[in-house]
Amino acid sequence: MSAVxxxxxxxxxxxxIHWLFVILTMGLVPLVAIMHTRAAYTRDPAKRAVRERMTRFWAQLYVINxxxxxxxxxxxxxxxGLSWSGLSKFAGNVFGAPLALETLIAFFAESTFLGMWIFGWGxxxxxxxxxxxWLVTLTAYASGYWIMVANGFMQHPVGYEVRDGVAYLTDFGALLTNPNALVALAHITLAALTTGTVLVLGISAHHLARGTPDTELFRGSLRLALLVGTPAAWFVATVGEMQVPLIRRSQPMKAAALEGGDIDRVQAELVHEHGPDDYVFAHDWLRFSMESMTLIGYAVSTVTLIAVLLLWKGRLWRWRPFAHLLTLMIPFPFLASLAGWALREMxxxxxxxxxxLTVEDALSPVSRTSLLVSCTVFVAIFVALAVTNWTLIARFARRGPDATQLGATEPLGDPPGGTEAKQPVPTY
Incomplete structure (x- = not known):
C-alpha cells in the first residue's frame, strides 16, 4: 500500500470506530434526559423509585460509552496535524474555528455538565x-453541529476565498448555514435516535423475555424507546433523501454512481474542469453502501412499527420470538451508520x-514506514477500546438495574453518634 x-x-x-461511540452517545443521552425528567417530577413514590432506577441503569451504559x-x-x-498537514495549511483558517469550538464543547462544556450530573445524585x-x-444533551448535539460544519465545508466549500494557495474565511454565516452540513446533521440526529432507541429496545426485550423481576422498569423503557424511535426510524430515510439534490449540484460523480448516470461523461466534464485525474472512485462501493443503509433503515422502521402494534394488550412482551428479534437488531443501526459515513466520505x-484540495496534496511529508507503524498502532488501540466498551456495556446490560452503581446513594461520614447514626444521602 502507498503512503496515501x-x-x-x-x-x-x-x-x-469513533463514530460508533458518537452515534450511541447522541442517541442515548436524550432518552436518559427524558427518563430523569419523568422521575424527578413523578409524585407517586413507588413510580418515582422505578423511574429513578430506570434512569440510572440506562445512564450507566451511556456513561461507559x-x-x-x-x-x-x-x-x-x-x-x-500528524497525517494531513496539507489540509491544515490550506483550510485551517476556515474549519479551524468549528473544530476548536467542537473541542471546547465536547471536552470542556459537555464533560463538565456530565460530571456535575453524575456526582449530583442526592x-x-x-x-x-x-x-x-439537558445541558449535556444540548452540548452533545452542539458538538455534532460543529463537526458537521467542518465536514460540510469539505464536502461543499462555501464562504471562503483562496489567496496565495491558502483558503481564508470570508463569510462565516455561509459556513454555518451550509446545506451540506445542516441536512446531514438532521439525518445524523434521526440516525442517532434510532440507534439509541434500538439499543434500549433490544436490552429491554432481552430482560422481559427472561422474566425479569423489573418488569415495570423495562416495559417503561420499551414504551419510551418506541415513542421516540418509531418516528425517528421512519423519517431518517426521508431526511437522507433530501441530500440527493445537494449531491447532484455539488458532487456530480457521486450522483452518477448512485443513480446509474453516465459516468464516462461526468469523468470527461471533471477532467475539463479540474484537470486530469481519476474521478471514478469506488462507485460500486458507493452503491453498496447506499443500498445497505437503505435496506437496514426500512427493516428497522418496519420492526419498530410492528412493535408498536404489538403493544396493544401486552402482546409485545408475551411473544418471545419477537423479543429476541429486537435484541438481534441492536447492531444493525450501527452498520447502517458506518455505511452512511463511507458513502459521504468516499x-x-x-x-x-x-x-x-486533493487527498495526495493534503498528506503530510512522512514516510510509508512511519504511516504503516502509526496505522497499525492506532487501529489496534481503537479496536481494543471498542471491544472494551462493548464488553462493559454488555456486562452491565445483562446484570440489570441491581448492578447499577451510577447515582447509588452512599452514607455520609460518621456522625457523632457512631456508624449506626449514619443517614443515606436523600434523593428527591
Whole structure:
C-alpha cells in the first residue's frame, strides 16, 4: 500500500470506530434526559423509585460509552496535524474555528455538565440536576453541529476565498448555514435516535423475555424507546433523501454512481474542469453502501412499527420470538451508520476538500514506514477500546438495574453518634 492509502486507511478506521461511540452517545443521552425528567417530577413514590432506577441503569451504559469514546475523540484531533498537514495549511483558517469550538464543547462544556450530573445524585436540587442532563444533551448535539460544519465545508466549500494557495474565511454565516452540513446533521440526529432507541429496545426485550423481576422498569423503557424511535426510524430515510439534490449540484460523480448516470461523461466534464485525474472512485462501493443503509433503515422502521402494534394488550412482551428479534437488531443501526459515513466520505474522492484540495496534496511529508507503524498502532488501540466498551456495556446490560452503581446513594461520614447514626444521602 502507498503512503496515501495507509493514511486514508488509518483515518477511515479510527473515524469509523469513533463514530460508533458518537452515534450511541447522541442517541442515548436524550432518552436518559427524558427518563430523569419523568422521575424527578413523578409524585407517586413507588413510580418515582422505578423511574429513578430506570434512569440510572440506562445512564450507566451511556456513561461507559461516553468515557471510553472520549479517548478515541482525542486522537481524532491530532490526526489532522500528524497525517494531513496539507489540509491544515490550506483550510485551517476556515474549519479551524468549528473544530476548536467542537473541542471546547465536547471536552470542556459537555464533560463538565456530565460530571456535575453524575456526582449530583442526592446532592443537587431537583431542578438543577435535571437541567444538567439537558445541558449535556444540548452540548452533545452542539458538538455534532460543529463537526458537521467542518465536514460540510469539505464536502461543499462555501464562504471562503483562496489567496496565495491558502483558503481564508470570508463569510462565516455561509459556513454555518451550509446545506451540506445542516441536512446531514438532521439525518445524523434521526440516525442517532434510532440507534439509541434500538439499543434500549433490544436490552429491554432481552430482560422481559427472561422474566425479569423489573418488569415495570423495562416495559417503561420499551414504551419510551418506541415513542421516540418509531418516528425517528421512519423519517431518517426521508431526511437522507433530501441530500440527493445537494449531491447532484455539488458532487456530480457521486450522483452518477448512485443513480446509474453516465459516468464516462461526468469523468470527461471533471477532467475539463479540474484537470486530469481519476474521478471514478469506488462507485460500486458507493452503491453498496447506499443500498445497505437503505435496506437496514426500512427493516428497522418496519420492526419498530410492528412493535408498536404489538403493544396493544401486552402482546409485545408475551411473544418471545419477537423479543429476541429486537435484541438481534441492536447492531444493525450501527452498520447502517458506518455505511452512511463511507458513502459521504468516499464519494468525494479524489478530493479531501471538494474541488480545491486533493487527498495526495493534503498528506503530510512522512514516510510509508512511519504511516504503516502509526496505522497499525492506532487501529489496534481503537479496536481494543471498542471491544472494551462493548464488553462493559454488555456486562452491565445483562446484570440489570441491581448492578447499577451510577447515582447509588452512599452514607455520609460518621456522625457523632457512631456508624449506626449514619443517614443515606436523600434523593428527591
Amino acid at each position: 492509502e495507509l493514511a486514508r486507511l488509518q483515518f477511515a478506521a479510527t473515524t469509523g 461516553y468515557a471510553v469514546g472520549i479517548v478515541t475523540g482525542l486522537v481524532m484531533e491530532f490526526q489532522f 446532592r443537587l436540587r431537583r431542578g438543577v440536576h435535571v437541567t444538567l442532563i 464519494g468525494r474522492q479524489p478530493w479531501i476538500i471538494y474541488g480545491e
